[in-house]
Amino acid sequence: xxxxxxxxxxxxxxxxxxxxxxxxxxxxxxxxxxxxxxxxxxxxxxxxxxxxxxxxxxxxxxxxxxxxxxxxxxxxxxxxxxxxxxxxxxxxxxxxxxxxxxxxxxxxxxxxxxxxxxxxxxxxxxxxxxxxxxxxxxxxxxxxxxxxxxxxxxxxxxxxxxxxxxxxxxxxxxxxxxxxxxxxxxxxxxxxxxxxxxxxxxxxxxxxxxxxxxxxxxxxxxxxxxxxxxxxxxxxxxxxxxxxxxxxxxxxxxxxxxxxxxxxxxxxxxxxxxxxxxxxxxxxxxxxxxxxxxxxxxxxxxxxxxxxxxxxxxxxxxxxxxxxxxxxxxx
Amino acid sequence: xxxxxxxxxxxxxxxxxxxxxxxxxxxxxxxxxxxxxxxxxxxxxxxxxxxxxxxxxxxxxxxxxxxxxxxxxxxxxxxxxxxxxxxxxxxxxxxxxxxxxxxxxxxxxxxxxxxxxxxxxxxxxxxxxxxxxxxxxxxxxxxxxxxxxxxxxxxxxxxxxxxxxxxxxxxxxxxxxxxxxxxxxxxxxxxxxxxxxxxxxxxxxxxxxxxxxxxxxxxxxxxxxxxxxxxxxxxxxxxxxxxxxxxxxxxxxxxxxxxxxxxxxxxxxxxxxxxxxxxxxxxxxxxx
Numbered sequence: 001x002x003x004x005x006x007x008x009x010x011x012x013x014x015x016x017x018x019x020x021x022x023x024x025x026x027x028x029x030x031x032x033x034x035x036x037x038x039x040x041x042x043x044x045x046x047x048x049x050x051x052x053x054x055x056x057x058x059x060x061x062x063x064x065x066x067x068x069x070x071x072x073x074x075x076x077x078x079x080x081x082x083x084x085x086x087x088x089x090x091x092x093x094x095x096x097x098x099x100x101x102x103x104x105x106x107x108x109x110x111x112x113x114x115x116x117x118x119x120x121x122x123x124x125x126x127x128x129x130x131x132x133x134x135x136x137x138x139x140x141x142x143x144x145x146x147x148x149x150x151x152x153x154x155x156x157x158x159x160x161x162x163x164x165x166x167x168x169x170x171x172x173x174x175x176x177x178x179x180x181x182x183x184x185x186x187x188x189x190x191x192x193x194x195x196x197x198x199x200x201x202x203x204x205x206x207x208x209x210x211x212x213x214x215x216x217x218x219x220x221x222x223x224x225x226x227x228x229x230x231x232x233x234x235x236x237x238x239x240x241x242x243x244x245x246x247x248x249x250x251x252x253x254x255x256x257x258x259x260x261x262x263x264x265x266x267x268x269x270x271x272x273x274x275x276x277x278x279x280x281x282x283x284x285x286x287x288x289x290x291x292x293x294x295x296x297x298x299x300x301x302x303x304x305x306x307x308x309x310x311x312x313x314x315x316x317x318x319x320x321x322x323x324x325x326x327x328x329x330x331x
Numbered sequence: 332x333x334x335x336x337x338x339x340x341x342x343x344x345x346x347x348x349x350x351x352x353x354x355x356x357x358x359x360x361x362x363x364x365x366x367x368x369x370x371x372x373x374x375x376x377x378x379x380x381x382x383x384x385x386x387x388x389x390x391x392x393x394x395x396x397x398x399x400x401x402x403x404x405x406x407x408x409x410x411x412x413x414x415x416x417x418x419x420x421x422x423x424x425x426x427x428x429x430x431x432x433x434x435x436x437x438x439x440x441x442x443x444x445x446x447x448x449x450x451x452x453x454x455x456x457x458x459x460x461x462x463x464x465x466x467x468x469x470x471x472x473x474x475x476x477x478x479x480x481x482x483x484x485x486x487x488x489x490x491x492x493x494x495x496x497x498x499x500x501x502x503x504x505x506x507x508x509x510x511x512x513x514x515x516x517x518x519x520x521x522x523x524x525x526x527x528x529x530x531x532x533x534x535x536x537x538x539x540x541x542x543x544x545x546x547x548x549x550x551x552x553x554x555x556x557x558x559x560x561x562x563x564x565x566x567x568x569x570x571x572x573x574x575x576x577x578x579x580x581x582x583x584x585x586x587x588x589x590x591x592x593x594x595x596x597x598x599x600x601x602x603x604x605x606x607x608x609x610x611x612x613x614x615x616x617x618x619x
Contacts, residue, residue, distance in 0.1 A: 062445050064614055087354045087447030098442030102374035103367070114363045115448055117355050138374075155446065164445070 015193030048214035116158035144171030364456030381426035423501025432518030485568030507607035557593035
């Protein structure tokens with residue numbers, strides 16, 4: 001949990017500001033005092049396991065829930081109840097499609113356009129969603145992925161300043177997912193502030209300027225992708241040779257060793273830390289290879305890889321994560 | 332790959348710095364959504380059923396011709412004059428509760444709210460569409476009364492005002508009742524209870540005069556019986572507010588004065604219907 005006070009910000013500097021947010025349902029506390037900010041022109045990804053509190057957090061920011069404690073601001077305003085000053089400036093793609101099944105794609109777009117002050121052209125929305133050939137098709141006949149693309153199109157056609165994306169690519173095929181990522185990246189490039197919640201780690205890796213991983217209502221890790229991953233360290237792994245005991249393994253610079261079982265086999269797993277993220281794994285590898293050469297030991301199925309977001313996520317999900325902040329200003 | 336925070340900071344002069352835009356007015360949003368409501372009624376078969384089913388009551392009223400307790404007024408005229416209230420109740424309570432529960436379940440309402448559509452625009456659109464449908468069906472009733480019984484409304488303003496206020500009340504109560512429904516299916520079941528209570532208490536199926544005094548008084552405090560009285564009075568030009576048997580002809584100020592207690596009950600229910608929307612659930616996940 002990031003308990004540290006967020007950096008002081010001038011009012012209005014952040015498109016989204018969450019400070020000490022708590023949300024309770026009766027005795028159950030779904031969100032336990034989280035804090036983060038999202039700047040204009042930034043995409044912040046909120047990751048987490050099911051029930052981590054992501055959707056509750058987003059729904060609070062969308063104005064559907066009043067915080068039990070703490071403060072939330074969207075474009076400087078309290079979003080609860082969707083005040084007039086936030087209409088037109090904020091939009092959302094919900095966790096599930098919210099479309100009239102009986103309307104066609106074109107009718108759905110036209111309806112949303114007529115409800116917005118300065119909407120994009122219908123053609124531009126159809127192009128963005130890749131649904132030009134489905135314009136006359138009723139929504140009920142679209143696939144799940146096509147509905148999600150239409151959801152996104154309807155959410156962005158009013159050109160909001162803040163956009164909430166709650167698992168926006170669920171149900172999409174890989175090609176549509178990539179196209180959606182590109183579209184979202186372009187919107188962010190144009191200055192939109194986006195809060196993304198997703199189960200797809202690749203999505204966060206592709207899109208997020210910064211991210212946080214939530215678990216059981218708390219943010220366990222927050223920072224840029226690089227900060228989060230670098231903090232977690234690189235990995236050197238190989239199958240433990242039959243004639244080598246754990247105690248015989250060499251100490252590598254900045255590393256900790258562990259043995260884990262994979263498919264019934266013992267594997268050595270070095271986690272390589274240190275500030276020099278670009279060179280630390282390479283420097284640790286030298287002594288390991290020297291040791292193996294001197295012993296005449298073959299390092300079978302040797303792996304060297306940077307830590308991935310998935311490693312970090314899984315560790316958090318398993319509850320193994322320490323409370324870490326990758327934020328440079330949080331120390 | 333992921334852009335950096337520094338890159339994000341450089342983008343902040345984009346959309347975020349655009350001058351604030353004036354939102355589309357609630358009235359304009361409501362009128363646009365009303366258009367969509369008609370498209371949906373046309374395409375959503377369940378809605379079409381609920382909208383056309385009240386014609387069944389018109390048919391029943393027509394075949395109930397016979398002697399009424401009021402000299403010179405056929406029993407069918409007495410029934411038909413009050414039928415618009417039943418039409419408003421059926422469409423309001425049953426159709427609106429059905430579509431609102433379905434739309435909440437499908438997250439349509441939540442998406443509109445997330446997109447900045449005003450609640451008044453959403454409720455207003457549904458109410459406008461229901462008012463239009465009830466107006467058309469009331470016109471059918473009026474045509475039957477004119478063609479079959481040579482009867483035109485004695486006080487068209489009283490008739491029109493009662494149809495309008497009753498329809499709005501029923502539509503809003505129908506929307507509010509979805510607080511207790513988990514989905515469209517349960518909304519249909521739940522709406523049967525107020526439908527039966529309101530129909531039985533309307534004075535159309537059972538004359539209030541045959542009910543025990545306590546029940547008759549209770550019925551007059553519910554929205555349907557006063558609405559039916561107002562419609563009968565306005566259509567037939569009779570002071571039916573003290574009971575249908577022996578009702579005397581009345582018009583103008585005299586009729587409106589006699590109508591005040593019933594009109595007050597109808598207006599109180601309209602106010603309650605508006606207030607009940609404060610407890611409307613937009614989100615299926617929202618705790619009850």
